Amino acid sequence: MADINFKTDTSKPPRGGREPQGDNRAAPNDTVPFDLIELLFFAYRDFTADPDDVLSEFGFGRAHHRVLHFVNRNPDLVVTDLLGILKITKQSLGRVLKQLVDEGYIRQIPGASDRRQRHLRATDKGQELAMRLARLQAERLDRAIMALPDDGAEIVRQFLFQMINPDGRGDVAALIDAGRDTQAPPDGGTKPKDSRP
Amino acid sequence: MADINFKTDTSKPPRGGREPQGDNRAAPNDTVPFDLIELLFFAYRDFTADPDDVLSEFGFGRAHHRVLHFVNRNPDLVVTDLLGILKITKQSLGRVLKQLVDEGYIRQIPGASDRRQRHLRATDKGQELAMRLARLQAERLDRAIMALPDDGAEIVRQFLFQMINPDGRGDVAALIDAGRDTQAPPDGGTKPKDSRP
DNA sequence: AATTTATGTCAGCCATATTGACTTATTTCG
DNA sequence: CGAAATAAGTCAATATGGCTGACATAAATT
Numbered sequence: 001m002a003d004i005n006f007k008t009d010t011s012k013p014p015r016g017g018r019e020p021q022g023d024n025r026a027a028p029n030d031t032v033p034f035d036l037i038e039l040l041f042f043a044y045r046d047f048t049a050d051p052d053d054v055l056s057e058f059g060f061g062r063a064h065h066r067v068l069h070f071v072n073r074n075p076d077l078v079v080t081d082l083l084g085i086l087k088i089t090k091q092s093l094g095r096v097l098k099q100l101v102d103e104g105y106i107r108q109i110p111g112a113s114d115r116r117q118r119h120l121r122a123t124d125k126g127q128e129l130a131m132r133l134a135r136l137q138a139e140r141l142d143r144a145i146m147a148l149p150d151d152g153a154e155i156v157r158q159f160l161f162q163m164i165n166p167d168g169r170g171d172v173a174a175l176i177d178a179g180r181d182t183q184a185p186p187d188g189g190t191k192p193k194d195s196r197p
Numbered sequence: 198m199a200d201i202n203f204k205t206d207t208s209k210p211p212r213g214g215r216e217p218q219g220d221n222r223a224a225p226n227d228t229v230p231f232d233l234i235e236l237l238f239f240a241y242r243d244f245t246a247d248p249d250d251v252l253s254e255f256g257f258g259r260a261h262h263r264v265l266h267f268v269n270r271n272p273d274l275v276v277t278d279l280l281g282i283l284k285i286t287k288q289s290l291g292r293v294l295k296q297l298v299d300e301g302y303i304r305q306i307p308g309a310s311d312r313r314q315r316h317l318r319a320t321d322k323g324q325e326l327a328m329r330l331a332r333l334q335a336e337r338l339d340r341a342i343m344a345l346p347d348d349g350a351e352i353v354r355q356f357l358f359q360m361i362n363p364d365g366r367g368d369v370a371a372l373i374d375a376g377r378d379t380q381a382p383p384d385g386g387t388k389p390k391d392s393r394p
Numbered sequence: 395a396a397t398t399t400a401t402g403t404c405a406g407c408c409a410t411a412t413t414g415a416c417t418t419a420t421t422t423c424g
Numbered sequence: 425c426g427a428a429a430t431a432a433g434t435c436a437a438t439a440t441g442g443c444t445g446a447c448a449t450a451a452a453t454t
Binding site for chain 4: 289
Binding site: 032033034039040043049069149153157158160161162164 | 230231235236238242244246270284331339340342345349352353354355365369373376377
């Protein structure tokens with residue numbers, strides 16, 4: 001017995017005919033979209049599982065992934081900003097970041113304009129790992145998107161964006177936008193740009 | 198300073214024009230949908246934050262939420278099945294389940310046909326908490342879905358389903374399907390019985 | 395009767411997060 | 425200028441939620 005099967009095993013995708021939706025005066029039990037709640041749980045669980053496997057080979061965990069990902073996508077990110085993105089404490093970040101720096105995945109570059117700051121940048125080695133993990137997740141996402149109608153990707157994007165707390169959306173949009181034109185320069189000679197207002 | 202803003206703060210939603218997609222021979226960097234990866238991270242982070250707040254009032258954590266949720270949705274769920282759903286170990290489940298039972302949120306009912314089994318069922322109190330948490334998540338989901346085109350909900354459902362590991366989809370579909378006709382009976386008939394071996 | 399299964403428990407370990415207190419530079423501001 | 429605020433880092437203690445391994449018990453299966 002290798003595969004666990006909970007309940008019966010009729011292999012059919014979840015049907016999606018019903019959706020009363022229009023009565024919302026107290027969110028009565030009937031209107032709670034349990035299927036979406038559960039699908040999101042399972043989807044995210046599998047989405048993070050692939051990278052986790054790879055990371056464990058390196059002695060890293062999911063926390064390292066998050067740090068490396070955002071640093072790779074946003075070179076010269078400053079520690080305070082990273083804390084804001086991840087919404088964790090300085091102490092939590094410290095441990096993970098120190099490992100990534102010590103093992104040569106991330107460099108810390110003193111700020112030029114504000115010398116208190118440390119600009120974070122993925123090394124070549126860091127970029128490689130970050131991209132390897134990103135490609136794993138991309139494969140899954142691409143396959144899922146491929147199965148949708150033409151406008152599927154855009155609808156999914158909108159959905160996910162709307163799931164974010166309203167007051168956080170601006171920051172997320174800006175972050176994604178900033179990462180967009182990050183072509184991951186070959187870790188060459190760039191000096192830390194000042195991130196001061 | 199209460200709000201942390203990473204990078205700039207131009208409050209516009211992520212644009213979604215680009216999508217080369219057609220060149221996949223090695224998933225070159227350009228084709229990695231970083232925006233989706235990040236949106237999924239932020240969406241899930243906020244999705245779980247609301248329940249977490251409520252749970253902490255009860256001295257519970259996210260693990261308790263998951264257990265309570267699936268037990269509530271699938272009355273008489275058996276321990277082995279729950280382990281399969283959550284993909285955690287017996288020992289990990291044991292801790293949280295014991296707390297939920299001790300504090301009267303879940304009942305364990307010896308199996309009728311197979312008396313080794315313990316059927317798990319949410320008590321009235323458990324159902325209340327489960328529904329309170331589910332409604333919180335439902336609000337967020339409903340608001341997000343509302344902002345989409347008519348077929349948005351269905352596309353999102355398909356997307357999330359396709360994000361699940363192929364070999365797990367059957368089980369998930371069956372589980373969701375089973376939960377569908379769970380009308381959360383008023384905890385009437387079965388008596389607690391002795392949970393002794 | 396022997397084996398397997400379902401459940402549970404003890405003991406210890408690891409990863410990730412938290413709070414609180416405090417230090418060191420450095421910048422900003424009155 | 426000098427005080428206050430900020431960026432980063434550190435030490436220590438604690439909580440949560442995973443994990444492995446070893447075992448125990450009752451009940452079902454073979």
